[in-house]
Every structure is written in C-alpha cells, then in structure tokens.
Amino acid sequence: MIPAAYALLDLEAVRHNLQIAKRHAPNAKIMAVIKANAYGHGLLRIASLLLPEVDAVALARADEGIRLRKAGFDKPITILEGFVCAEELEGLYQYHLDAVIHSSQQIDLLEQRRGEGLISVWLKIDSGMNRLGFKGREVEAAYKRLAGCQSVNRPVGLMTHLATADDLYDGNTPRQVAVFNELTKDYPGPRNIANSAGILGWRETLSDWVRPGIMLYGCSPFIGQEAEQQGLRPVMSLKSRVIAVKQVIAGESVGYGGGWVCPRDTQLGVIAIGYGDGYPRYARSGTPVLVNGREVPLIGRVSMDMITVDLQSQPEAKPGDPVTLWGAGLPVERIAQAAGTIPYTLLCGITQRVRIVEREHG
Numbered sequence: 001m002i003p004a005a006y007a008l009l010d011l012e013a014v015r016h017n018l019q020i021a022k023r024h025a026p027n028a029k030i031m032a033v034i035k036a037n038a039y040g041h042g043l044l045r046i047a048s049l050l051l052p053e054v055d056a057v058a059l060a061r062a063d064e065g066i067r068l069r070k071a072g073f074d075k076p077i078t079i080l081e082g083f084v085c086a087e088e089l090e091g092l093y094q095y096h097l098d099a100v101i102h103s104s105q106q107i108d109l110l111e112q113r114r115g116e117g118l119i120s121v122w123l124k125i126d127s128g129m130n131r132l133g134f135k136g137r138e139v140e141a142a143y144k145r146l147a148g149c150q151s152v153n154r155p156v157g158l159m160t161h162l163a164t165a166d167d168l169y170d171g172n173t174p175r176q177v178a179v180f181n182e183l184t185k186d187y188p189g190p191r192n193i194a195n196s197a198g199i200l201g202w203r204e205t206l207s208d209w210v211r212p213g214i215m216l217y218g219c220s221p222f223i224g225q226e227a228e229q230q231g232l233r234p235v236m237s238l239k240s241r242v243i244a245v246k247q248v249i250a251g252e253s254v255g256y257g258g259g260w261v262c263p264r265d266t267q268l269g270v271i272a273i274g275y276g277d278g279y280p281r282y283a284r285s286g287t288p289v290l291v292n293g294r295e296v297p298l299i300g301r302v303s304m305d306m307i308t309v310d311l312q313s314q315p316e317a318k319p320g321d322p323v324t325l326w327g328a329g330l331p332v333e334r335i336a337q338a339a340g341t342i343p344y345t346l347l348c349g350i351t352q353r354v355r356i357v358e359r360e361h362g
C-alpha cells in the first residue's frame with residue numbers, strides 16, 4: 001500500500017550534489033548549510049551523512065547547533081545568526097559552537113565575558129545586502145576589537161553573504177566581492193563568501209571556504225533554471241496517492257470557493273496532499289502533478305489535506321495509484337514557479353505529518 005503524504009529521500013543524491021560543489025570549488029573548505037532542519041530533510045540525518053565529508057556545517061540558530069552537539073557530532077559548527085545575549089553566548093562556549101559576529105553589541109558581550117575558553121568567530125561584512133554585518137568604515141574597528149578579545153580565537157574569519165547571486169545577469173555580485181575584498185585586504189583570516197549560487201555561477205566568489213546550501217538538496221539556485229542543468233539530483237520527492245476518482249460535467253465547479261469550473265465533462269482525481277503537508281496553498285490551476293508517473297494538471301484550490309487534478313488523460317487511474325508532487329521526474333523548481341515561490345520554501349515547509357522515508361541505493 002502506498003502511504004499518504006510521504007517524502008522519499010534519495011540520500012545518495014546528497015553525496016552526488018556535494019561532489020558537484022567540490023568540483024566547482026576544489027580548493028575551498030566546505031561549510032555545508034543545514035539550517036531549518038536541513039532544508040526540511042532532517043537535521044540529524046543530513047548531518048550524519050555530510051559531516052564525514054565536509055569541513056564544517058552552518059546553522060542559523062544556537063539551539064540547532066546544541067542539538068547536533070548533544071547528538072555527538074564533533075565537527076566545527078557555525079551559528080550564522082550568532083547570539084543576542086550573554087546567556088546565549090555562554091551556550092556557544094559550552095557547546096563549542098562558532099559564531100558569526102555581525103553587530104557591535106555582540107562584540108560588547110565578548111569583551112565583557114570573563115569565563116574560560118575560546119570561541120572561533122567569523123566577522124560578517126555587509127558588502128551590500130544590508131541585512132547582517134558591518135559596513136564600510138565600521139569594519140576596521142570591529143575587526144580590531146574582535147582580534148583583541150581575550151576569549152576569541154585568532155585569526156578572525158571573514159565572511160559576507162551575496163544578495164543577488166541567483167541572477168546570473170545581475171552585476172551586483174562582482175561588486176559585492178570587490179567591496180568585501182577591499183574591506184578585508186589587510187586581514188589575515190580565512191575568507192568565506194559563496195552560497196550555492198556563488199559556487200555554481202561566480203568564480204570570483206570562491207575563496208578559502210564556501211557555504212553550499214540548496215544545491216546539496218538538489219535544486220538549482222538560479223532564477224529560471226532547473227537542477228538538471230547543473231547536474232544536480234533532487235533529494236526529496238514528495239509523494240502521495242489518489243484517494244478518489246469521480247466524474248464531473250461541464251459547468252460544475254470544484255473545491256472551496258468554487259473558483260474552478262469544469263470547461264468540459266471530465267474525470268477528477270482527489271489526492272491526499274494539501275497545505276497541511278506543506279504543499280503550497282497558492283499553487284495555480286495547471287500546476288503539474290505526476291499520477292502514475294504521467295503529468296496531469298492541478299485544478300481548483302489546494303485544501304488542507306487534499307488537492308484535485310484533471311484525469312482526462314488517464315481514464316484508468318484509480319484510488320491507491322501513486323502520485324508525485326515534486327522531486328524525481330518533476331522538478332521542485334517547476335512547482336515553485338507555479339506557486340509563485342522558490343524551492344527553498346517548499347522543501348523546508350514540509351510539515352510534521354509527512355512521513356520521511358529514506359532510500360539508499362548503491
């Protein structure tokens with residue numbers, strides 16, 4: 001029996017995708033980004049698979065890092081958002097987590113600290129994204145204060161984040177790299193710039209370290225591109241099954257709001273997946289769905305537990321038949337496009353009730 005709403009993970013694909021990152025950045029150390037529950041794929045699962053093959057991992061928040069440490073992982077873990085108070089900073093020391101330092105308040109806390117131990121840090125430079133980090137003339141003072149802190153390891157790492165690397169036609173990325181290089185030219189620490197889009201698309205962003213995220217999970221980071229064009233293999237396939245098939249006649253409406261009206265007599269399939277599983281509520285009518293491996297269009301509104309599809313091309317389809325919502329055979333990039341979002345939100349938006357099933361193949 002095919003279960004309702006499950007995510008089939010091809011773990012071999014994670015290794016394959018990591019090799020692609022290594023091929024593009026052969027001289028860089030790899031800091032694999034596994035924030036947000038490894039983009040929905042399971043933090044501990046992906047960490048145990050990747051950690052032997054990477055130099056470090058990055059998480060957004062301290063509690064994610066502590067969870068990894070408590071599970072026994074001993075590789076370097078960088079906390080991309082750092083910490084906001086002395087208590088949180090103590091947690092980083094206690095669990096040997098590395099911190100991204102992006103504000104002078106964080107440096108105040110480091111200077112005020114009196115305890116034992118050393119913390120490794122990345123000084124975050126805001127090279128144009130205007131989110132976290134020190135800008136322009138703030139950088140020198142921040143660097144000097146950090147490098148002078150008793151409880152901070154040297155050398156201080158140097159990091160920035162790219163705002164538009166997903167757009168291969170936007171000239172902003174080289175500009176950000178130039179700003180970063182200029183602001184850090186006098187400092188000895190390791191450099192760390194590239195996300196997936198930098199690694200795959202912008203050689204000038206490659207430096208001592210790279211931070212692949214989405215590409216590890218088998219998605220292209222680029223606007224209007226699919227994974228295959230980069231040789232990436234999708235890791236997650238979201239799957240379910242047909243639970244009902246019914247005839248409708250021209251003029252009848254389907255689903256909540258009655259917004260979709262059948263243009264002709266047809267056969268509908270009802271599938272056990274909905275926004276309660278993380279399937280996007282805003283997927284438009286026409287979004288592709290694979291039933292028995294063949295594409296049919298979504299019609300009508302996405303409900304919490306169900307969607308409806310037009311089975312005109314598959315009169316033989318029946319309850320219990322297998323369905324793929326995205327993944328192998330149906331790139332998640334296409335679904336993201338049809339739902340007005342990006343693959344990241346779909347992957348990390350899978351909800352608790354979706355069963356995760358691992359597939360290893362040799």
Ligand SMILES: *Cc1c(COP(=O)(O)O)cnc(C)c1O
Pocket residue numbers: 033035080161194195196197211212213214215221
């Ligand atoms: C999420 C994140 C990454 C990884 O980005 P991808 O686009 O998923 O490769 C890298 N660096 C920082 C600071 C991030 O927040």
